[in-house]
Amino acid sequence: MTQTQQTQTRVLTCIQCGKCTGSCPEAGRTPFNIRMLMRKKQFQSVVEESIPWYCTSCGACTLRCPRDVKPSEVIIEMRSALVENGAIPVAIQKALENTFVQKNPWGRSRAKRGAWFEKLDIEVLHVSETESKRLLFTCCIQAYDPRCMVIPQNVAKILNKGGIEFGVLGEEEACCGNEIRRIGEVGLFDELKEENKTNFEEYGIQEIIALSPHCMNALKKEYGDLGIKIVHYTEVLAAMIKEGSIIPKGSFNKKVIYHDPCFLGKQNGIFDEPRSILNTIEGLEPLEFSRSRDNSMCCEGGGGRMFFEVEATYQRNAEVRVKEAVDKGAEVIATSCPFCVMTLEDPATEKGIAVKELSEILMEVL
């Protein structure tokens, strides 16, 4: 059975319980009704072209579907059909074309992918020169955006401090394709995957520390069995703290609320490591959102939504999130995903509250 047929078979088992809609971060506030889409898919009826693009691929519907219909995958297929048809929003098209040309959706020069470590005061080796063959895999946005660039820089410094050897691929690294797959560009995803896999094989990579949950997800779940250990950096740092190879010495006297990224948390079950890092920091008062862990609210940065704005005006989830953080008395929103940082920072700045990536907080106290 082809994947499409499998999807169709799964969709036919949908009992229209509506749990997906109830779980969906877009339901109610946008015209997106995931349950309705499954219904339409059952009857192969026409879906308005703009609709599938609302999905943030947070995965809540798939995780909660009692019939294992995997609505998120159905959305990907719907998008795929639109992609094959060529009729997709210009912004998405741009991101895809950029990725095709420069191997990153932002269209930045591939040759400058390694710019983030050039100004570091530590030496960052190409992974082929390392003994451990441990690769630090950067997310495109971390490689190019000055705001997010601090993440790989910080993590590199912390790893270095803790005596953990690692290397990078620099300009050879291509986008992991997580978002590309979610946009529905299967072919392009395959190309990125093959390109990265070829590099992993050529350099005999043993372990990959992914800096973004999105990359980790793609490498872990969508590249097939690589025979490579794939972890998110928070797992590594949490272990380092536990072993005592890095010791947070300073204190961070702030109330910090942690936002679980969808791809790290609900989709990959990493809830405790980021929290354990925060909890070891002196003076830091950890807070929790009322919706946290499995029920964390999606920031709406996934599934291509980073590149594309849907045609609806509503209060963004990021704003809702920031509002709650403020109500809870948080002074800092911590998260461990660059997309979350980007989406949350805007409304947070407005409310006078800081958004910090975990590595930033840790860096301050080391």
Next chain:
Amino acid sequence: MSYALVVAEVRRGVFEERNLDAIGLCALMEKDISLLVTDNNNEMNQNPPSSPFGKEGLGGFSGEKLVNTIIKVKIEEALFLNPLNMVGVVKTMMDSKGKPDVIVFTHSSSGTELASYVAGYFDLPLITDVNGFDKERDVFFKSYYSDKIFGEFRKAAQGPFVITVRSGSFKEYAVEKTTPPVIETIEDFPIAEGRNFMEYVEEEKAEIDITKAEFLLSVGRGIGNKDEIPDYEKLADLLKATLSGSRPVIDKMWLPKARQVGTSGKTVKPKVYLAMGISGAFQHIAGMKDSDCIIAVNKDPEAPIFQYAHFGIIADIHKVRDKLLEVLKG
């Protein structure tokens, strides 16, 4: 005597300012300049201009004196700016005056169309979008790879060199001559049938498409609140700019969604992008960084937008706005 022929662009009776760059290059090349210009004073023209330089004249210049010869073509401008007719005009002119050393056009929508057709028709060497000239080495500079590299070019064949000139490149070399120009006239030349002018169309204003605007005035969160929007609209009106915004402004519905610049909105590439109160988030930058000229106004000198801007003003945007309104109105 060798001369340079400048084909003037007159649109709706207005002598386009960029013609001065064409004249300027010729002056820099120290050529005797002949200006080929539509004489709109004929029965086909409903809006006869007040002077050969168009009905508005040439501002500070007493324009006539910039060239040595003015060749008036008795033809309505729309026909004149048709490449199929232009080859007839040029042929007639060359037949009567001899071949010029260079034939210079503006590098504009019509200039390049005319130049390439003329070059092809007469099998002449052509270089477009010239933005510099080194007289000593006799080389022309031309932009490559979106201005990242300049190429130096030289004519490598016989016949007049057909050139289009980038506006703003040579204007300052267009200086007045001591004597007024000789006025000549061309009347008799063939009119081609293959392409006919129908009408001018003003771009529809109803649906603003910011991706097509040449000049965007873009506002960001820095404007503070919605009440400020009308004043920026006024400013955009006066500047003949199109108003656009960054995501926070759109999110708050201060401006319609269609006006959002950024990866999640629209990617724009105007000639001038005037960013007011935009700090320059990554996604926003990605949507406008390829603009020809970026001018940023922001009170924070550390705002990332200044890294991408060509010009900047570090000041309170409302003060800048008020001052601009004052200057524009005064």
Next chain:
Amino acid sequence: MGNFQVKNVLVVGGGIAGITAALELASCGVSVTMLEEGPSIGGRMIQLDKTFPTLDCSTCTLSPKMVEVALNHNIELLSWAKPMAVKKAGQRFQVTILKKSRYVDIKKCNACGSCFPGCPVVMKSEFNMGTGPRKAIYIPFPQAIPNKASIDKCEDRPCKAACVDACPIHTNVLGYLKHISEGRFADAYMLIREVNPFPSVCGRVCDAPCEEACSRGELDDPMAIRELKRFAADQVDPATLEVPDIQQTGKKVAVIGAGPSGLTAAYELALRGHAVTVFEALAEAGGMMRYGIPAYRLPREAINRDIAYIQRHGVEIKTEVRVGQDITLAEITKSHDATYIAVGAHMGLSLGMEGEELPGVHDGITFLRKMNAGEPVQVGKKVAVIGGGNTAVDCAQVARRLGAETVTIVYRRTLSEMPASHEEVETALKEGTVIQFLTAPVRVTAKSDGFLSMVCQKMELGKPDLSGRARPIPIKGSEFTMDVDAVISAVGQVPDTRFVTELGVEVIKTGTIQVDPATLATNVQGIFAGGDVVTEPAYIIDAIAAGRRVAGSIDLFLRSKMVVSEKTWQKDRMFWSKKERTGEKFTHDEVKVLKEKYGEERRLKPQEEPLEERTKDFREVVTGYTESQARSEASRCLAGKIEGCIQCGECERRCDVKAVDYNMKDEIVDMEFDSIVLAPGFDLYDPTEKREFGYGTLDGVITGIEFERICSVTGPTGGDILLKGKVPKRFYFIQCVGSRDRQSGARFCSRVCCMYTAKHASIVKDRIKGAEIYISYIDVRAYGKGYEEFYKSTQESGTFYIRGIPGEITKGENGLLVRVEDMLSGEMRDIEVDVVILATGVRPRKGTEELCNIMSIERDEYGFIRADSITPSRTNVDGIFVCGMASGPKDIPDTVASGGEAAASCMEYINQ
């Protein structure tokens, strides 16, 4: 009877299915053995409040049948029993049955229920689905069959519980530590009070032999038992306690001496209905507790609190009545039916040293009494204290608080021989008291400058004397002189028993009264004696023990005039000698294992007032534990580390018929049956894994069966629908939780949830006025007679049925926020409610797999027993039948029908 032989059938499972089958079979003359794994039959149905669609009372329907099972001579009911192995031999089955020990002899147990209240182990009631508590010894519900108590005993207690043995009154230390560790402070207090009327006092100044015996001490540090008692006592003001209604006997008892022993006896006797009058020579009751112990160790409020409560029981205390002076003993014995002499030992012993009579030389016990009575006492700047007991140390510390700058204790032996408690000595040293060891005073002289000069002599230790301690021998020529303002001599006390001689009460030469150690009776009938007056100075706890003992003994005397020892007391240890307290110790290997298992946890020191502050006045030095400290210290107790019964003995102590037997063992029996009917029943899906619904993480999210218990009159709230003590108004029911659900491995419909949810909605409508009720459904399955009508009437009563299952439940501003798509309108709704009830689906009963394995029974993909499609009770094994939910979801009528069908098929089989 010829060849006729009674056939016998084994029915596994005592739910409605098993009961139906058993009764059907029994009515046919078949001998039925019913195995029930739990303590009572009744199954799930007995947990229900009502049945649908008729809303009949579930208990009313089922109880008669349960009783019938108990009464039917053809049915033998084995609870706490399950089959372990089954072998088919010909047409018959050889079954090995495990009869789990219930630690209560059901022949003796009369379900009086007196054992439960004392049990310190509080567990979640399985019957109430955890919505309410039960004790480790319990009867699951009032209508239980068999109606007998049982104990959930899981494992052996890791410690020897030597503390209980060590305590002269056998305080249930394990029990009250368990209570404290789980935050039930008042319960801890009541457990202490059970044997000790002076918790506030003993929480502070008990010598705590328990701690010495504590098994935890063999691992790291002994439990801070006394400090925890004090914590518990500080949590409850006895003034708030109710005094029980006591039936009076009309007998009168006199108690002479209002010290710990006398008051304990008075209290215990009052509880037994006797009128007690206490005669006290001093101005206030309390004896040595008040006049011997300084306030910084035992604040007066603590004493007053405990005594006031005793008085509230009708005990009359007459103070400033000195027997022998103000009233004669004879007068007392004449007007009372019994007399208890507990006057203590208040006479200070003299050293026989020269200069003892000088002003500035005090007798320790008098010194303390005066000070505690508030009389002016002056000691000057330099004080010497003679002696090595607690009194000496107390005197030294009091002297410091009275303004002495240097206080020196002069003791003739060394630190290790000092009888004073080590703790007290340490505190005194910390506070700046100096101890001159191996030093004895020789004489005291007055000097012209008003100072006293005390001549001392150095000693060395020789061979042990009668007390077992090394005898100090003076070193010749080692005399030296100390100049002091005051000398306090505290070398011992003796009782003053001169007043007893008039009636011929036998007194030995030290002045102590001679008694029968078992009954504390003197040689004169009706006169008893105990406490220090018998033992010479001992500890408060010993005095209390004597009081308790004598109360029993006097009570017996008053009721039967018997004074012989009674069996009840045999278990008690001898009460006055520390040496005789024995405690088992761990072996080296045991210690190793325990250390590994429980790790090291050091004893928590309670807070104390700062050293420099506290010596300025008489404030209490130790300020005690905080709540969390107390809980964490109490949780160190090894006994409390196990789940279930901790074998503290409380139930055993309370059981009048002596039904509790900790040593009961599991039994394995082999039996043979002609056929087997399986009715193990079902479990309900645990929705914890559906994190989005917040079960287990959000307050107010419960399951349907839990709600059923909350509604039930036999439930934890007595039938009032209460959540955290409040009546909820807004209800949200979610159907299909764990049914038709691939994720949880159940693609089947559970068949009952739609209707039980409708039933719940009706119950709510009925009992809570103005309740707002929402029900989320996928489709409502109301098949058959009565069901559709029931659904309709539920809807008509104003319940909002929303088609669509919520995606998630989160905490809202004033309750729980349910996010759901009302898919009939396509609208997203955020509905705020007080309680969310998850209609969880059914699952095969835990243990079904094991049961099937031993019988080679096949199960279906979901784990239910696979049944024949034409004869739905037939399994793959000929002769073994199944009924009820065990073979798949059924409602009650279907279950009953299946029970009958199984019985019929079984009959057919056994009569072949």
Next chain:
Amino acid sequence: MNLIVFTKRVPATQEEELRITGEGKAVDLSKVPFKVNDWDNYSVEEAVRIVEKTGGAVTAVSIGDAESDEVLRRAIAMGAKDGFLIETGDVLHDPGARATLIQNFLKKESVPFDAIFTGVQSEDDQFGAVGGILAAKLGLPFVSMVISIDAFESDHVIARRELEGGLQERVKVILPCVISIQTGINEPRYVSIMGVRKASKVERKVFKAADYQENMVSKIEAVKWVYPPKKGGATILSGELEGACKELLGILKEKGVYQ
């Protein structure tokens, strides 16, 4: 309608820092990714849309090295019927030479057409001249900067040209003709990788440029490559607010967006 559309594979230099090598003889493009020329993308889309309406076929033609096959596949994926590659290793700077090569090719291979579509210019050399020269050489009408094709009839086209300052000019052009397409005329469809893979199955014809070199001489000489004068970050307009504002207006005038 048979439409010929030219499409070119160009370096994506927008984001790159380019290096001149060999003392001005060459620009190092070895690390630069390539892509389809933006204008050609619109032009292919427009041609395909016309054919989708009027019937006929689009033939995509590319001049370049073997790699240029990529843009042909792309054009096919978008809807072109054929792809012709005129293969040459040389870089033809002179638009005249390119036009001559095309002219020779069309003549020699007798490729039938009703109209030729080109992009207004290519991103790399930005000449914007091939269409015009070719039209003139072929003696065909020419229209450039086409921002809209209002009608495409059997014998003529009505097109709108984009002029400056929001003005457009509507013209009628007789077929056959050469049309140069401006970006923004349409929204080019997305070409998925799968689409390109499928397109690979359509055979493309490869021709050698060497066979069409008659009269093809370069009339201009590329002397050398140089770096443009450095801009060096934002020029901050400082001083009095009024002065800065006037300076700002001056810049706007210079850029031609404000008169």
